[in-house]
Amino acid sequence: MSEEPSDKAPSLDFxxxxxxxxxxxxxxxxxxATRFPPEPNGYLHIGHAKSICLNFGIAAEYGxxxxxxxxxxxxxxxxxxxxxxxxxxxxxxxxxxxxxxxxASDYFEKIYACAVKLIRDGNAYVDSLSAEEIRxxxxxxxxxxxxxxxxERSVEENLDMFKRMRAGEFADGTCVLRAKIDMASGNVNLxxxxxxxxxxxxxHRTGDQWSIYPMYDFTHAVSDAFENITHSxxxxxxxxxxxxxxxxxxxxxxxxxxxxIEFARLNLSYTILSKRKLLRLVHEGHVSGWNDPxxxxxxxxxxxGYTPKSLRTFCARIGLAKRDSLVDVAQLEHAVREDLNAxxxxxxxxxxxxxxxxxNYPEGEVDELDAVNNPEDxxxxxxxxxxxxxxxxxxxxxxxxxxKKFFRLAPGREVRLRYAYLITCTDVVKDxxxxxxxxxxxxxxxxxxxxxxxxxxxxxxxxxxxxxxxLDVEVRLYDRLFSREKPDDVEEGQDYIASLNxxxxxxxxxxKLEPSVAGAAPGTRYQFERQGYFIVDPDASADKLVFxxxxxxxxxxxxxxARGSQ
RNA sequence: UGGGGCGUGGCCAAGCGGUAAGGCGCCGGAUUUUGGUUCCGGUAUUCGAAGGUUCGAACCCUUCCGCCCCAGCCA
Numbered sequence: 001m002s003e004e005p006s007d008k009a010p011s012l013d014f015x016x017x018x019x020x021x022x023x024x025x026x027x028x029x030x031x032x033a034t035r036f037p038p039e040p041n042g043y044l045h046i047g048h049a050k051s052i053c054l055n056f057g058i059a060a061e062y063g064x065x066x067x068x069x070x071x072x073x074x075x076x077x078x079x080x081x082x083x084x085x086x087x088x089x090x091x092x093x094x095x096x097x098x099x100x101x102x103x104a105s106d107y108f109e110k111i112y113a114c115a116v117k118l119i120r121d122g123n124a125y126v127d128s129l130s131a132e133e134i135r136x137x138x139x140x141x142x143x144x145x146x147x148x149x150x151x152e153r154s155v156e157e158n159l160d161m162f163k164r165m166r167a168g169e170f171a172d173g174t175c176v177l178r179a180k181i182d183m184a185s186g187n188v189n190l191x192x193x194x195x196x197x198x199x200x201x202x203x204h205r206t207g208d209q210w211s212i213y214p215m216y217d218f219t220h221a222v223s224d225a226f227e228n229i230t231h232s233x234x235x236x237x238x239x240x241x242x243x244x245x246x247x248x249x250x251x252x253x254x255x256x257x258x259x260x261i262e263f264a265r266l267n268l269s270y271t272i273l274s275k276r277k278l279l280r281l282v283h284e285g286h287v288s289g290w291n292d293p294x295x296x297x298x299x300x301x302x303x304x305g306y307t308p309k310s311l312r313t314f315c316a317r318i319g320l321a322k323r324d325s326l327v328d329v330a331q332l333e334h335a336v337r338e339d340l341n342a343x344x345x346x347x348x349x350x351x352x353x354x355x356x357x358x359x360n361y362p363e364g365e366v367d368e369l370d371a372v373n374n375p376e377d378x379x380x381x382x383x384x385x386x387x388x389x390x391x392x393x394x395x396x397x398x399x400x401x402x403x404k405k406f407f408r409l410a411p412g413r414e415v416r417l418r419y420a421y422l423i424t425c426t427d428v429v430k431d432x433x434x435x436x437x438x439x440x441x442x443x444x445x446x447x448x449x450x451x452x453x454x455x456x457x458x459x460x461x462x463x464x465x466x467x468x469x470x471l472d473v474e475v476r477l478y479d480r481l482f483s484r485e486k487p488d489d490v491e492e493g494q495d496y497i498a499s500l501n502x503x504x505x506x507x508x509x510x511x512k513l514e515p516s517v518a519g520a521a522p523g524t525r526y527q528f529e530r531q532g533y534f535i536v537d538p539d540a541s542a543d544k545l546v547f548x549x550x551x552x553x554x555x556x557x558x559x560x561x562a563r564g565s566q
Numbered sequence: 567u568g569g570g571g572c573g574u575g576g577c578c579a580a581g582c583g584g585u586a587a588g589g590c591g592c593c594g595g596a597u598u599u600u601g602g603u604u605c606c607g608g609u610a611u612u613c614g615a616a617g618g619u620u621c622g623a624a625c626c627c628u629u630c631c632g633c634c635c636c637a638g639c640c641a
Contacts (some may be wrong), residue, residue, distance in 0.1 A: 011580050011587080039641050076641060131639055138637055142567040145637085188637050197639035201639045216641045240636050242568050262571085264634095265636035269577080277641095317589060319579045321572090324634050328577045331590050342605060348600095377604070407601080416599055442570050450599045461599050556601040 013320035016058060019231055023062055028230045032064030034460055035229050036090065037220065039071045040082035040204070042275035043290040043297045043417055044089045046311065046332070047266040053315035054263070055233055056095040067227055070096035072105045072388065075203035083204075085290075089189035094308045104219050105205045107226055111214045112120045112166065114222050114252040115177060123251050124195060125151055126161040128175045137183070141160040145191045151180065165198055168211040172198050179218075181247065187221045189244050193217060193437050212506075221248035226260040232258045235265040236322065241354045267326045270480040272487050272496055286500060287481070293537075293548045294481040294504050304478060305525055305535030305550030310336040329480065333551045340525060340533045340550065345373045345380060348418065348463040349513040349528040351475060352391035354466065355438040357422065361389040366466070369449070371419045382518050387420050390467040392512045396532075397462045398439060400428060405560050407459035409439070415460040419527065422447040424460055463529045470512035471547040476537070477506040508516055513545070520545060527553070 023030050032545030044052075057064035068090060072078050090097070096452060104111075118124035127150045129137065150425065153161075159373065162177055164170065177196035186192055195218045200211045221244075224232045232245075239262045249257050251344070266273060272281075273296055281287050281295070291299035301311065314335040318327050348371070367387040373379035395409045397415075409415045414424040427440035446453055480501055486488070487492040487499035522538040532552035540546040 013579090037641095071641065077640075127639095134639075135637075141567095141637055144568085179641095188569075190569095191637080194639050199639080213639095215639080220641085236571070236637055238641090242570090263570085317578080319589090321579070321581095323572050325578060328590065331578070334590060339603090346600075372575065372599095375598095375600080405601090418599060420599095458599085460601080463600075497597075514634080527600085527602085530602070553600075553602050559600090560601080 003129075014322070015054070015231070015233060015263060015320060016061070018144075018261060019058055019062060022230070023553060025336055028456070031230060032059060032062035032226075033067070033228055033230045034059050034064065034233060035069050035224065035227060036067045036069040037071045037104075037223075037313065039074070039077075039088050040079060040086060041077040042082060042279060043299055044086055045273055045275075045278065045295075045297045046268065046271075046314075047273040047296075048312050049093060049298060050315050050318070050320075052090055052093055052095060053312055054182060054320065054327040057316075058231070058233075061117070061284075061495065065100060066097065067100040069223065069227070070103040070104065071216065071220060071223075072103055072203070072205065072214060073213050074199075075201045075213065076199065078204055080204045085154075085299065090304075092302060092308055093298065094312060102223075102227065104214075104223050105203060107219075107223055108206060108214070110226060111219060111222055113483075114248075114254065115162065115214070117252055118179065118195070119162060119177075120155060121251065122155060122180065124177055124179050125153050125158050126165065126175050127151070127192075131173060131488070134176075134194075135468075138188065139183070141188065144243070148178070148192070149184050151192070162196075165196070165212050166210070168200065170198055172200055174198065177212075177253075179244075181244075187240055187243060189241050190247075192532055193244060217244045220249050221245040221258075222252055224255055225249050225252075225254035225256045228256045232260040233246075234260060234262055235266075236262050236324075238262055239538055255505050256283075258465045262322070263320050264322050264324055267324070267531070268296065268332065269326055269329050269485045270482045270487070271329060272482065277496060280497075282479075284497075284499070285369070289531065293476070293478050301319065303535075303537065305340075305533060306332075306549055307339050308489045310339040312340065335552050336533065336553070337420075340527065342376050343374075344374070344525045344527040344533055346371075347514055347526045348385065348465055349517075349519055349531070349534075350392040350394055350463065350465050350474075351468075351477075351508055351511045351528075353396040353465075353510075353512050354395040354436065356391045356423075356464070357438060357440055358389050358391070359426065359440055360442045363389055364544075365389070366469075367420075369419050369447070374410070385419060385514050385516065386417065386466045386469040388466045388468055388544050391403055391417070391464045392467055392470060393462050393464050394419075395436075397460075398436070400436070403561075403564055405564070406557075408462060409460065414444075414458060415448075416450045416458045417464045418441075418461050419450055420448070420464065421445070421450065422452055428492060435474045443473070463531075465512045465514050467512075469515045471518055471545065472510050473513050473547060474546045475508040475511040475534070475549065477530050477549045479504050511547075517545065525550070 036055045091127045112282040176194045180193045181190045183191045196212045264332040293304035368384040370382050371385045402410045421443040423441045423443045431437050436491045480500045483501040484499040487496040490498045520536050522536045533550040534547040537546040537548045
């Protein structure tokens, strides 16, 4: 109501601009239909999330629909394991295809009919050249190809041979159906591309019903047409295929003609987003599986503790354009922190425990202190945290000889234990090796809750856990899987495997957690105060909780310390 | 050497002839019982380069430079 004249409508990305114009112009009667078309040959990753958010997002914004369609035309590489995982991941991300779940394989009969039409019209022919010969005949990027000797077979012979290909009369590789376009085209995709190949392999859905399978370009174009897709969005590498896409739609005479629009795929720093490369990480055991919390797969991110909302926010913020770009992972990390800061209950947990004995605290006495569950959300309430004579604090929160800006615990220094008391370090106990094993401190009984009655200032506030009440838990501290911003930027003779971060996982067998988290179910998220966000891993058992660190909190001290040590 | 794209701050990204949005990061400062959050301020006289058109250009024209993709019976 109080819009300033200077307020500008949020700028649309180039695809939404096109869609908005089409809708405004009444193209397709103002209808918007998109699709997300994964091949079930691997797990979905964050790059796919960009496409999912785009396709489902645009459909939602313009009152349209988005279909989930499996591009399952290569039975040799595909499997139901992947289709199930993909469906779960898309749903988890927060999108719904209602009853519009499709498979290109459901169209095989219709696609076959399209191919027959092409043959009848003299637009396709069966080629008996071998794969190697076809490659030789194709020419190179700079030299035109030459026509196959079989290019002028009669329509009757083509029809007959294609029928026999389908009937399984020929062995794999003996012949293919090719589009008859232009062997001299500067666009190699137009040099009589293969439409169908023989592949006597059982398909995960059609079984051994077919011995020939249509190729992607042909399948995708006509499938989009069958589903009346108005805007077929794909990544840049298919830009060169667009003429073939249009050719397929035009020459088969399908009733609807979708428009293909290409956008730049997502690249993330310190990350690899290539199904092939991810598959290798799994196969060679560099990670525990597709859902290893270090993997950029949706299942990995889920296990790591990323929320669907944070991924959607991330996808909305990185924008959409045609230029190759490398998005900083910090952007992703920011998105989860933002979401989790608002909703994750806070809890105290000591990762690297250092024993602290309060010398003036009565032995055997236990105090129940009130702690706020989430300062960002008052409705989250408070909880009781037990306090006693022996505690654990973080090793990194004590320094015997601290630098200027360190305002945590040190000999003779006073700090606050969060929600508890102010304590002063009186003595440092070391073992024979000189290693600090325990701190002797005194507490000020007048400061219960953490507020000194005399108003004296205390610089540091530490998290802590009562030793006798502490839960012993396993914590997996994850860091980026690769230590190089662009994992593929390696020296001659090496590949991205050489960029693997040897410290991407630090296992803590016995971290100490406050008792309130006992019995937390897998998938439960917390913020361990002053440290980061954690989620209970499915590996957790009744007797031992297991946590994955989703992301650490921003750490100003770490930056100062790093600066100081340079 | 053929074809198709792309070049705006450290990283993304708006802008579409009227004098550089926003986010991330970074640097300050304020508030703070998380060195978190929040808040406030700073961070491109310049849009790959050079010419040209124009009163006026990141936006139009020319040339040049750089980067990405394509020669699967993969998608």
